[in-house]
Amino acid sequence: MPAPELALTERFQSAFAQAFGEEFRDADPIIRPSQFADFQCNAAMGLAKRVGAKPRDVAQQILDAVDLTGLAETPEIAGPGFLNIRLRTDWIGNQAAELALPDAHLGIPAPDHADTVVIDYSAPNVAKEMHVGHLRTTVVGDALARTLEKLGHTVVRQNHIGDWGTPFGMLIEHLLDVGEDGDEAKLLESDPNAFYQHARAKFDGDSAFADRARSRVVTLQAGDQQTLEIWTRLVELSKQYFHRIYDMLDVTLTDDDLAGESSYNDQLEIVAKQLEADGLARISDGALCVFPEGFIGRDEKPLPLIIRKSDGGYGYGTTDLAAIRHRIQDLRADRIAYVIGTAQELHMNMVFETAREAGWLTDAVEATHVKIGSVLGEDGKILRTRSGTSLRLMSLLEEAVQTARGVIDELRPDLPEDERAEIAHAVGIGGVKYADLSTAHDSDYVFDLERMLALTGNTAPYLQYAVARIRSISRRAAEQGVTAGPAPRVENDAERALALELLQFGPTLEQVGAAYEPHRLCAYLFSLAQAFTAFYDASPILKESDGEVRAGRLALAELTERVLVEGLDALGVRAPQRM
Numbered sequence: 001m002p003a004p005e006l007a008l009t010e011r012f013q014s015a016f017a018q019a020f021g022e023e024f025r026d027a028d029p030i031i032r033p034s035q036f037a038d039f040q041c042n043a044a045m046g047l048a049k050r051v052g053a054k055p056r057d058v059a060q061q062i063l064d065a066v067d068l069t070g071l072a073e074t075p076e077i078a079g080p081g082f083l084n085i086r087l088r089t090d091w092i093g094n095q096a097a098e099l100a101l102p103d104a105h106l107g108i109p110a111p112d113h114a115d116t117v118v119i120d121y122s123a124p125n126v127a128k129e130m131h132v133g134h135l136r137t138t139v140v141g142d143a144l145a146r147t148l149e150k151l152g153h154t155v156v157r158q159n160h161i162g163d164w165g166t167p168f169g170m171l172i173e174h175l176l177d178v179g180e181d182g183d184e185a186k187l188l189e190s191d192p193n194a195f196y197q198h199a200r201a202k203f204d205g206d207s208a209f210a211d212r213a214r215s216r217v218v219t220l221q222a223g224d225q226q227t228l229e230i231w232t233r234l235v236e237l238s239k240q241y242f243h244r245i246y247d248m249l250d251v252t253l254t255d256d257d258l259a260g261e262s263s264y265n266d267q268l269e270i271v272a273k274q275l276e277a278d279g280l281a282r283i284s285d286g287a288l289c290v291f292p293e294g295f296i297g298r299d300e301k302p303l304p305l306i307i308r309k310s311d312g313g314y315g316y317g318t319t320d321l322a323a324i325r326h327r328i329q330d331l332r333a334d335r336i337a338y339v340i341g342t343a344q345e346l347h348m349n350m351v352f353e354t355a356r357e358a359g360w361l362t363d364a365v366e367a368t369h370v371k372i373g374s375v376l377g378e379d380g381k382i383l384r385t386r387s388g389t390s391l392r393l394m395s396l397l398e399e400a401v402q403t404a405r406g407v408i409d410e411l412r413p414d415l416p417e418d419e420r421a422e423i424a425h426a427v428g429i430g431g432v433k434y435a436d437l438s439t440a441h442d443s444d445y446v447f448d449l450e451r452m453l454a455l456t457g458n459t460a461p462y463l464q465y466a467v468a469r470i471r472s473i474s475r476r477a478a479e480q481g482v483t484a485g486p487a488p489r490v491e492n493d494a495e496r497a498l499a500l501e502l503l504q505f506g507p508t509l510e511q512v513g514a515a516y517e518p519h520r521l522c523a524y525l526f527s528l529a530q531a532f533t534a535f536y537d538a539s540p541i542l543k544e545s546d547g548e549v550r551a552g553r554l555a556l557a558e559l560t561e562r563v564l565v566e567g568l569d570a571l572g573v574r575a576p577q578r579m
């Protein structure tokens with residue numbers, strides 16, 4: 001089903017071909033939303049250069065050639081040659097009617113090609129607290145996974161947890177010291193960072209412990225059975241902790257999506273051998289390194305990506321090379337999105353370039369680093385507690401739910417206790433997630449609970465409230481025996497503006513999936529909810545006396561509700577029945 005831009009594009013391209021010749025059929029008509037009309041066609045200025053005429057004359061020629069019958073009124077030429085276009089209201093009405101049909105999927109287009117998209121996100125580290133930094137990669141990654149699935153792509157979630165490497169020697173020794181059944185071990189499930197800190201303090205202060213930890217790494221990497229068993233339990237406890245956070249956050253990651261660093265263990269040597277055989281890796285200062293093309297350090301020397309350290313150990317980079325190879329060759333990815341902090345940009349680019357030189361990453365595969373900015377405190381610095389350690393994610397989320405609970409208790413004291421608890425969860429968690437998603441993923445933002453939970457502005461509660469309002473209208477309609485339909489009413493200006501917004505849902509979602517930009521969906525939903533508010537202010541529904549008008553407006557409101565809920569679901573934000 002063509003959205004307005006698509007329909008207009010087709011008509012204008014035919015006009016280009018007719019007015020200037022077949023070779024102009026592919027020219028971009030540059031259809032953009034306009035504050036003076038519904039849309040503008042901005043092609044005349046560019047075409048003027050190609051055909052060697054004045055832009056306004058070209059605009060006139062386009063106007064003479066274009067056939068907008070049934071779709072739009074005759075455009076007006078403005079300024080240097082803009083064409084202002086007002087769509088026909090009955091065309092919008094027909095489109096909205098189609099959109100409302102059960103099998104129209106709210107205008108979400110079927111993909112030209114269903115891609116396999118691997119999304120690397122969340123990726124916390126075992127036996128360390130998931131901190132606020134992991135919030136964003138988790139929330140943004142999950143929104144992208146949900147969105148791409150709605151667009152008909154096959155999503156493979158990969159949770160690249162940090163479950164391997166040198167800290168495990170010290171963690172295992174500490175666990176052996178304190179005993180698996182003791183209170184200290186229980187920290188792994190409740191406050192893993194504390195467990196990590198205690199192990200770390202011992203490592204720094206007790207040289208005998210440090211020696212034991214170091215030799216434990218060696219036994220671990222050598223595959224010693226007993227050591228592996230303890231390691232497995234350590235990882236197990238951490239996983240339970242991660243899943244408590246994921247449940248709390250309504251994040252779709254499960255155990256099946258875990259592909260931690262350790263899972264690439266048996267591939268590391270193979271990767272190193274291949275890079276050596278290809279002549280890409282060589283020994284430098286005792287370590288095996290690759291020097292991917294185009295990466296130069298401050299000292300003007302090529303930058304190394306370390307493949308094997310001089311002590312024989314493999315590190316983060318090699319693991320990522322094994323991972324990208326696996327994702328392309330075994331998981332058959334068409335696209336890979338790495339939802340990871342901006343700080344790792346250089347690392348990611350070096351991994352991509354090395355993978356290209358090794359022939360794993362070809363032009364047929366699109367690898368993208370979806371850069372994630374920082375969460376800041378009110379002081380503008382990276383969010384931390386007073387003691388300087390990073391803030392516990394769980395306590396932050398609990399606080400959000402509690403604050404939302406206060407708001408709901410005041411707003412709806414009449415609702416039953418368990419429903420208020422449910423709404424507080426949806427609003428508190430939704431508020432935090434939405435604040436994150438509505439910011440461009442590579443910008444930083446200030447963690448401000450009050451703003452996140454505000455009922456006005458571009459927030460989850462504002463959108464959730466809009467949904468609850470429509471649902472309440474539907475409930476009252478049902479009580480009064482009023483039914484919606486058959487089609488949404490699109491007659492007055494407010495109805496027309498709302499319907500026009502609704503038509504943009506599918507294309508917006510498509511854009512979000514292609515560019516990995518959930519904040520565009522947030523901006524869209526906000527503007528849709530505003531259009532609904534304007535519509536509802538101007539056009540009574542249940543108070544309307546004309547039965548046909550009432551039914552048509554109810555249908556328009558209910559279509560809006562479906563789009564809002566579907567959009568929020570793509571973001572991983574729940575919409576309560578009442579608020």
Ligand code: ARG
Nearest residue numbers: 120123124125160161162340
């Ligand atoms: N565990 C890492 C961290 O907490 C993030 C891993 C991201 N994924 C990857 N393939 N490197 O910083």
